[in-house]
Amino acid sequence: MKKFPIATQEIGSIRKPKWLVKLLQNKDISEEIKQTARDDMSLLNLKMFEDIGLDVVYDGEAKRVEMYEYSVRRIEGITLAGKIRSWDNKYYNKGRCTKKVKYKGPYHLDEFMFIKKNARKMIKLPITGAYTLADWSYNECYKSKEDFTIDLARKIIRPLIRDLVKEGADFIQIDEPAATTHPDEINLVVDSFNESIKGINAKFGVHICYSGNYSDMYPHVLEMKNHQYELEFANRDSWSKGVQHAKRNGYSSFLKTFREYGEKKEIGLGVLDVHVNEIEPIEIIRDRILYAVKIVDDPNLIHVNPDCGLRTRSRETSFAKLKNMVSGAKLAKKSLGLI
Amino acid sequence: MIQNWISGIYSRSETLIEATRRQDKTLQQLYENEKRKLIKRQIKNKFDYISDPLIDWDDHIRPFTDNLRGVEKGALTRYYENNTFYRQPIITNKITTSGQILKNNICFNLFPKRTKIKIDVLDPFTLYDLSVNEFYKSEEELIGDFGNIIRKELLRIKDNVNLIQFNAPSLARVQEKEQLNMVKEVMNKVTKNLNVTTCLNLWGSDISNTINEFVNFPVDVIGIDFITTKINKCDPIPINKMLACGLIDAKNTKMEEKKQIIQKLKTIRKQFGVKSISLIPSWDFEFIPETFANRKIELMKLIKQDMKEK
Numbered sequence: 163m164k165k166f167p168i169a170t171q172e173i174g175s176i177r178k179p180k181w182l183v184k185l186l187q188n189k190d191i192s193e194e195i196k197q198t199a200r201d202d203m204s205l206l207n208l209k210m211f212e213d214i215g216l217d218v219v220y221d222g223e224a225k226r227v228e229m230y231e232y233s234v235r236r237i238e239g240i241t242l243a244g245k246i247r248s249w250d251n252k253y254y255n256k257g258r259c260t261k262k263v264k265y266k267g268p269y270h271l272d273e274f275m276f277i278k279k280n281a282r283k284m285i286k287l288p289i290t291g292a293y294t295l296a297d298w299s300y301n302e303c304y305k306s307k308e309d310f311t312i313d314l315a316r317k318i319i320r321p322l323i324r325d326l327v328k329e330g331a332d333f334i335q336i337d338e339p340a341a342t343t344h345p346d347e348i349n350l351v352v353d354s355f356n357e358s359i360k361g362i363n364a365k366f367g368v369h370i371c372y373s374g375n376y377s378d379m380y381p382h383v384l385e386m387k388n389h390q391y392e393l394e395f396a397n398r399d400s401w402s403k404g405v406q407h408a409k410r411n412g413y414s415s416f417l418k419t420f421r422e423y424g425e426k427k428e429i430g431l432g433v434l435d436v437h438v439n440e441i442e443p444i445e446i447i448r449d450r451i452l453y454a455v456k457i458v459d460d461p462n463l464i465h466v467n468p469d470c471g472l473r474t475r476s477r478e479t480s481f482a483k484l485k486n487m488v489s490g491a492k493l494a495k496k497s498l499g500l501i
Numbered sequence: 502m503i504q505n506w507i508s509g510i511y512s513r514s515e516t517l518i519e520a521t522r523r524q525d526k527t528l529q530q531l532y533e534n535e536k537r538k539l540i541k542r543q544i545k546n547k548f549d550y551i552s553d554p555l556i557d558w559d560d561h562i563r564p565f566t567d568n569l570r571g572v573e574k575g576a577l578t579r580y581y582e583n584n585t586f587y588r589q590p591i592i593t594n595k596i597t598t599s600g601q602i603l604k605n606n607i608c609f610n611l612f613p614k615r616t617k618i619k620i621d622v623l624d625p626f627t628l629y630d631l632s633v634n635e636f637y638k639s640e641e642e643l644i645g646d647f648g649n650i651i652r653k654e655l656l657r658i659k660d661n662v663n664l665i666q667f668n669a670p671s672l673a674r675v676q677e678k679e680q681l682n683m684v685k686e687v688m689n690k691v692t693k694n695l696n697v698t699t700c701l702n703l704w705g706s707d708i709s710n711t712i713n714e715f716v717n718f719p720v721d722v723i724g725i726d727f728i729t730t731k732i733n734k735c736d737p738i739p740i741n742k743m744l745a746c747g748l749i750d751a752k753n754t755k756m757e758e759k760k761q762i763i764q765k766l767k768t769i770r771k772q773f774g775v776k777s778i779s780l781i782p783s784w785d786f787e788f789i790p791e792t793f794a795n796r797k798i799e800l801m802k803l804i805k806q807d808m809k810e811k
Contacts, residue, residue, distance in 0.1 A: 243754050244790025247513065249577055249586035250559045251521040256790070258754050298584055300789070302755040343582045372579050372586065397576045437577050 166284075167461035167500055168451060169217040170491050171430060173369055173392060174229060174288045174337065175471035176207055176222030176480055200225045204273065205280055210481060215488040218284045218333070223471070225273045229337055230298050231255045233290045237318055238264035240299060252474065258300040259310060265318050268325035278330055286367065287326060288335045292319045292354040293347075297340035311350055315357035327364050335367040335392060339470070342373035348382045356387050365389050367430060371470045372397070377419040384423060392430030394469035396450070397437060403445050410453040417457040428462075429454065432469035433490065434483045439475065441482045447490025452497060461498055466491045502777040503766070503808045504549035504743075505801045508702060508724075508751075509561065509621050509668060509785030511539055511554035512794045532557045536611050542795065546802040549779070550619035550664045553607045560587035561623055561668065562631050564606040569650065571596040575633055581670055581705055583752075583788065590632040596646050603654040609661050619664035624701065625651055625691065626684045630671035641683055648687040659697050666700040667691075667720070673703035681714045689719045700724050700745055704784050709734040716740050728752070728783040732768055740773040747783035749801060754793045762804050780804055 178186075185191055185199055207222035226232035234240045234257040241260060245253040274287055292315035296307060304310035323334060336358065341351045359366050368386065370376070371394035399412025407414045413431075420429065433450045434442055447466075455461045466487060472480035495501045513521070513535075520531050539554040558564065566574055571594035578589040603622065612618055623631070625647035629640060637643040655665060667688075675681055692699050702724030703715060709730050715723055716738065724745035746769055748762050762780070770778055780801055786794035 244792060245513075245515070245518050246584075246790065247787060248584060249588075251524075253518055253522070254584070300752075300754040302753070340584060343579065343584065372577070374579065435576075 165462040166217065167464065168455075168491050168495050168498075169284075169465045170488050171216060171218035171286055171392075171465055171467045172211060172220060172222065172484070173335075173430075173432075173467050173469070173471050174220075174223050175226070175473035176224070177473045177475065177477055178203065178224065179477060201276060204276055208277060208280055211484070212281070212283055214481065214484050216283065216484065218286045218465075219277075219281055220286055220288060221273065221277050223288065223473075228254060229288070229290045229471070230295065231257075233269065233295060234299065236266055236269040237295075237314075238266050239303070243300060254298070256298060256300065259296075259303045261303050263310075263313055263317055265321045268322055270322065271325060271329060274326055274331055275329060284333065285331070286333045286335050287331045288337055288369070289319070289322065289326075291336040291338040291341075291368070292358055293351045294338050294340040295319075296354075297343060307347075308350055311354045312357055315354040319354075319358040320360060320362070323359060323362055323364070327362055331364060333365040333367070335369050335390075336388075337369045339369065339371050341368070341370040342376065342379060345374075345378045348379050351379075352382055352386045356385070359387060367392050367428075369393075369430070369470075371432070376416040380419055380423055384425070388427060390428040390430055390465065392432070392465075392467055394432040396432050396435040396442065396469050399435075399450065401440075401442075401446060403443075403449050405449050405453040405456060410450060413450065413453055414457070417454055421458055425458075426463070428465055429458070430465045430467045433466055434468035434472075434487055436468050436470045436472050436474060439479050441479070442486055442490070444486050444490040444493055447487055448493040448497065451491060451494035455494070455498060461495075461500060503805050504777070504779035505805050506548050506550040506619055506664070506745075506779065506781055507543065507552050507554075507786060507798065508666060508704070508747075508781055509555065510558055510787040511552075511556055511785070512787050512789060512791040513556050514791045517556065533608070533611065536608050540611060540613075540616075542798065544613070544616070546798050547805070548798075548802075549617065551612060551616045552619045552621065553611075555621065558606070560585075561621075562587055562590060562628065564602050565598075565623075565628065565650075566590040568602045568605075569596050569598055570594070571636065572632075578631075585788070587631065592632050592634045592636045592643065594636055596643075596650060598650045598653055600653045600657045604657050607658070609658070617663040618661060619666060620658070620662050621666050621668055622651060622654070624667040624669040624672055624684075625687050626675070627669050627671040644684065644687055645690075648691045652691045655691070655695060655697075659695055662697055664698045664700060664722075665695070666702050666722075666724070668702045668704060670703075670705040672701075673706035673708055673726070676711060678714060681711065685714075685718055692719050698722065700743075702745060702747075702781075704747060705729060707731070707734070709736075712736065713738055716742065722779070724781060726783045727765065727769070732765065732772065735772070737772045740775050742775070743777040743779060744769065744773060744775045745779045745781045747781050749780065749782045749797050751782035751784040751786050751794075751797075752788045754789050756793075756796060757800060759800065759804055759807065762800075763807060766804075766808065
C-alpha cells in the first residue's frame with residue numbers, strides 16, 4: 163500500500179446550510195429539484211475540501227440525513243422509533259429492529275458515483291458499521307446483541323461494501339463511534355468488522371471516537387483487519403503548545419499503547435475538537451502531529467483529521483478549522499523535512 | 502406492599518425536541534407546560550412518589566457543573582455505556598455551594614399540593630467519578646466535599662421532599678469493600694437526621710457480588726437495576742429495607758410482559774425476604790422516545806394494580 167505521510171482528510175459530516183435544510187423539508191418542491199440541490203451541495207463541499215488542500219476527500223455527507231438514520235432507513239427490518247438525546251439539545255433518531263435484517267441495495271452507491279466523477283483527490287468513503295448500527299438500535303427481534311450485530315455485518319454491510327468496491331471504492335472508512343462504549347464487547351466489534359470486509363480487497367479504516375480509553379481495545383483490536391484507525395483525541399488534549407507528554411495529554415496514553423504493541427497500521431489523528439467553536443492555532447496542530455510522529459516513530463503512520471464529523475459546528479467554523487489543519491500539517495511536514 | 506415511581510430524566514416530547522432545536526423563545530414556558538403534563542401523568546398512573554421529570558437538565562451533573570464554585574466546564578464525555586454525553590466538571594479549586602442548586606433546578610412550584618415529591622440527585626461518589634480532579638490530593642477528600650455539598654443542598658429542600666433518590670451508577674461499579682466502606686461513611690454524614698425517606702439507586706451495573714455491602718448503606722430503600730443484575734446470580738440474603746426493583750427496561754422499546762414482571766417481583770420478594778418493594782425503571786426513561794416511556798409507565802401501573810389485587 164502506498165505511503166502517504168501526514169495526509170490530511172475529513173472524517174464525515176459537514177453541516178448543511180439552512181437554505182438547503184428548508185428546501186429539503188419543503189413538500190411543495192419536487193424531488194428532482196431536491197436532488198439537484200443535494201448534488202450541488204455535494205459538489206460544493208467536495209470543491210471546498212479540495213481547495214482547502216485536504217489530501218483525501220468526500221462530500222461532507224451532503225446527501226445523508228445523519229450517519230445512523232440514513233443507513234437504518236434503508237435496511238429492511240429496522241423502523242424508526244423516535245428521537246433520543248445525544249447531548250444537550252442534540253438528538254438522533256433511533257431505530258427498532260423488529261424483524262431479521264435484509265439488504266435492500268447499495269445505499270451509498272449513487273453518492274459515491276457522483277463523487278467519483280467529480281473528485282480530483284483521493285476518495286475515502288465513510289459508512290456506518292454493523293456494531294454501531296446494532297448498539298444504537300433497540301433490539302426487539304434477535305436473541306442477543308451478538309446475533310443482531312453479526313447479521314448486520316454479513317447481510318447488510320458486507321454486500322454494501324462489495325457493491326461499492328465493485329464500482330471503484332478503494333478506501334472505505336467504517337464508522338464505529340460505539341466501538342468502545344462497552345469495553346467488554348470489543349471482540350464483537352472486531353468480529354463484526356472482519357465479517358463486514360471478509361473477502362473484499364480495499365483499504366479499510368475504522369473511525370472510533372469519545373472512548374474512555376482507547377488502550378482498553380488492546381490486545382483484541384490487533385485482530386481487526388483494518389489498515390487505519392481514525393480516532394478522536396483533540397477533545398481531551400490541552401491547548402498549550404509543545405511536544406512534551408504533559409502538553410499532549412490527550413494523545414499520550416493511546417500512542418504509547420500503540421507503540422508498545424508494535425502496531426503498523428496508520429492512525430488518522432484527531433487534531434480538531436469538533437465540539438468547540440475556537441479555531442485551533444496551527445502551531446498546536448503542528449505539535450499534536452509532531453508528538454504523534456515522535457511516539458510512533460514513523461510519519462508514514464500518521465494521517466490527520468478532525469476528531470469526528472464537523473456537523474455540530476457552523477460551516478464557517480468548520481472550514482476555518484480545516485484550513486488550519488492543513489496549514490498545521492504543512493508546518494509539521496516541514497519540521498520533519500518531508501517538504 | 503408495592504409502590505412505583507420513575508427515576509432520573511424523562512424523555513422529551515417531539516414538540517419539546519423541536520423547540521429546543523430551534524432555541525424557541527417560548528422554551529421556558531414549554532418546559533413548564535411539559536413538566537406539568539408529565540407530573541399529571543405520574544399522578545394519573547397512581548405513582549406513589551412524583552418526580553420532577555428533569556427534562557430541562559442537560560445532564561445529571563450539569564446543574565452542579567454550572568453552579569459549584571471551584572469547578573470549570575470540561576470536555577463532552579460519554580455517559581457510561583450510552584450514546585449520550587455529559588459535560589465533564591473539572592475541579593480546579595476547593596468546591597463549595599451556595600446551597601441553592603437543587604432548590605433552583607427542581608420545579609417545586611409545579612407540583613400540586615399534598616403531592617409526595619421525589620427528587621433525584623447523584624451520590625457523592627458518582628459526582629466524584631464523573632469529574633476530573635485537578636485540585637484535591639485524595640479521592641476521600643473530594644468525595645467528602647461532594648458529600649458536604651449534597652448535604653447542604655438537601656438541608657435546604659428537605660422539608661418539601663418525601664423521597665430523596667441518590668442515583669449511583671458509578672458506585673454500583675465499585676467492587677472493593679474498602680472503597681465502599683469509605684463511601685458509606687460519607688453517605689452517613691449526608692443522610693444523618695434528614696428525616697426524609699432515602700433511596701440508593703444502583704443503576705447500570707451488575708451488583709450481584711456486592712449486594713451484601715450495599716444493604717448496609719444508611720438509606721431506607723435500595724434500588725437495583727435488575728436488567729443488568731441477574732436475580733439468580735444474587736445470594737438470597739435478607740434485606741430489611743424496601744427494594745426498588747428496576748425491572749422495566751428503560752433502554753429498550755420492547756414492552757415487558759406483565760406476567761413475567763409479576764413473576765420476577767414475586768421471586769425477588771421471596772429471595773430477599775423483603776416486605777415492601779417498588780417497581781421502577783432500570784435507568785432514566787430518556788433513553789427511549791416519549792411514546793414508549795409513556796406506555797411503560799402505564800404498564801407499571803397495571804402491574805401494581807394486579808399485584809395489589811392478588
